[in-house]
Amino acid sequence: MADHQRIHPVQEPEVVEPERPHKPTAPLVERGSSRSENGDPERQYPPPFRRGIPYEPLKPPRRRSCCRKCLCWTLALVLVQLIILGILAAVVYFVFQPKIPKYSVDAMRITQFNLGNDNSLSATFNVNITARNPNKKIGIYYEGGSRLSVWYTGTKLCEGSLPKFYQGHRNTTLLSLTLAGQTQDAAGLLQSLQAQQQTGSIPLNLRARVPVRLKLWKLKLMKWKFLVRCRLVVDSLAADNVIRIRDSSCKFRFRL
Numbered sequence: 530m531a532d533h534q535r536i537h538p539v540q541e542p543e544v545v546e547p548e549r550p551h552k553p554t555a556p557l558v559e560r561g562s563s564r565s566e567n568g569d570p571e572r573q574y575p576p577p578f579r580r581g582i583p584y585e586p587l588k589p590p591r592r593r594s595c596c597r598k599c600l601c602w603t604l605a606l607v608l609v610q611l612i613i614l615g616i617l618a619a620v621v622y623f624v625f626q627p628k629i630p631k632y633s634v635d636a637m638r639i640t641q642f643n644l645g646n647d648n649s650l651s652a653t654f655n656v657n658i659t660a661r662n663p664n665k666k667i668g669i670y671y672e673g674g675s676r677l678s679v680w681y682t683g684t685k686l687c688e689g690s691l692p693k694f695y696q697g698h699r700n701t702t703l704l705s706l707t708l709a710g711q712t713q714d715a716a717g718l719l720q721s722l723q724a725q726q727q728t729g730s731i732p733l734n735l736r737a738r739v740p741v742r743l744k745l746w747k748l749k750l751m752k753w754k755f756l757v758r759c760r761l762v763v764d765s766l767a768a769d770n771v772i773r774i775r776d777s778s779c780k781f782r783f784r785l
Contacts, residue, residue: 631661642768650715652686654708662696668744669696675739735759
């Protein structure tokens with residue numbers, strides 16, 4: 530009985546894999562909608578994020594920058610004016626060849642020099658001055674308002690002025706001037722002069738301030754001021770006496 534038994538193989542049940550959902554290879558398009566080559570415009574991804582520069586409102590210019598600009602323009606204008614003046618001065622120098630006028634004190638005479646009852650010293654000097662213009666192409670107009678004075682150790686003894694006149698090219702002019710003045714509380718000053726007179730050497734200073742105008746050809750320039758200082762050494766200051774000038778030297782400068 531055992532020989533007649535048969536062994537049948539057991540068949541295993543087939544395993545059925547579940548179907549996977551089919552992924553569409555193209556976007557679904559609804560009815561009534563249009564389809565482009567780039568896909569559905571509504572389902573496109575947004576552009577990549579870009580970080581922008583934060584906006585800051587422009588600040589008004591500072592007052593300091595305006596001041597700097599004004600200062601720069603002012604300096605530039607001043608520099609241009611200096612350059613123009615330098616060019617004009619060079620032209621005048623090379624064309625006209627200006628030379629400094631020369632002055633000298635030739636003679637001096639005292640007509641009054643006495644002490645009053647109120648201790649005031651009255652002095653009157655007659656001074657002869659020579660003015661020389663060595664320029665070939667420049668004339669000198671001596672204007673009104675000039676002032677000349679004689680000083681002794683810081684005290685003014687007398688003063689006067691120059692007459693108005695024109696001095697031509699290469700001209701020498703002799704001037705005879707009268708200078709008068711009065712000094713208050715001059716008792717001590719007179720004693721000092723008398724002691725100095727015994728040495729035979731009295732120092733005096735003559736100062737002149739003269740407004741002038743220069744003439745180049747037919748052109749009359751602006752007004753200048755001639756400043757002249759002469760150091761004198763005389764032997765005496767006696768009235769009605771011829772005074773001998775032992776030493777004399779004059780310095781000249783000018784300004785606007």
